[in-house]
Amino acid sequence: xxxxxxxxxxxxxxxxxxxxxxxxxxxxxxxxxxxxxxxxxxxxxxxxxxxxxxxxxxxxxxxxxxxxxxxxxxxxxxxxxxxxxxxxxxxxxxxxxxxxxxxxxxxxxxxxxx
Amino acid sequence: xxxxxxxxxxxxxxxxxxxxxxxxxxxxxxxxxxxxxxxxxxxxxxxxxxxxxxxxxxxxxxxxxxxxxxxxxxxxxxxxxxxxxxxxxxxxxxxxxxxxxxxxxxxxxxxxxxxx
Numbered sequence: 553x554x555x556x557x558x559x560x561x562x563x564x565x566x567x568x569x570x571x572x573x574x575x576x577x578x579x580x581x582x583x584x585x586x587x588x589x590x591x592x593x594x595x596x597x598x599x600x601x602x603x604x605x606x607x608x609x610x611x612x613x614x615x616x617x618x619x620x621x622x623x624x625x626x627x628x629x630x631x632x633x634x635x636x637x638x639x640x641x642x643x644x645x646x647x648x649x650x651x652x653x654x655x656x657x658x659x660x661x662x663x664x665x666x
Numbered sequence: 667x668x669x670x671x672x673x674x675x676x677x678x679x680x681x682x683x684x685x686x687x688x689x690x691x692x693x694x695x696x697x698x699x700x701x702x703x704x705x706x707x708x709x710x711x712x713x714x715x716x717x718x719x720x721x722x723x724x725x726x727x728x729x730x731x732x733x734x735x736x737x738x739x740x741x742x743x744x745x746x747x748x749x750x751x752x753x754x755x756x757x758x759x760x761x762x763x764x765x766x767x768x769x770x771x772x773x774x775x776x777x778x779x780x781x782x
Contacts, residue, residue: 585769594670594757594772595711608769640709646768654701655770657711 554579556645556658564664565633573628573661577645583607584626585655586618589640601626630663638665668693670760672773679748680781687743687776689758695719697763700734700741701770705755717741718763745778753780 557576565571577584583602587595597610601620620626640662644655669692679685702714717734725732729746755777759770
């Protein structure tokens, strides 16, 4: 049973560029959440996708956008990269039903903005 | 607003000692969920436990145990007879129970080092 997968594992970009990160949820899961983890900090919630719609959003600017596909996989896009966007980006998947399910995390994508 | 506080930034203990990681939370919700995750150097967050606010029973899983006290808004985690493989950063997290409002609010983590 495959867990949550993310690609790429590492990425180096320069300021002003755009980046796309990808996530495939755990088998049987239909909900994907994205988190940003700066060095030495706890993960911060970016947004969550369910049924191809953004269901909930954290305190992140519009430069951060996402998408969920019919197969439940998801992308996180960040435009006009800033140095401060350097972080570990974590994807988590869960079941979006009425019963609260645990979020399971992928290995993350380490983004470095130069 | 929700908040999770992990006051212990770093802890070091000698192997086989017991260690307790503290977690204090704030929420206005009457129904909520609490979690502990482990983050080894590889970076992936590994789920350890979920507890809902109605269930104040303590839980034990092997060398791990959790003490949930609603009266003090605490959800502490104890590792008994620690091992080197327990070295990692541990995060406590909180989420609301309302459908559609499921974001996890994390503490800043406690870095645990087990000295052989």
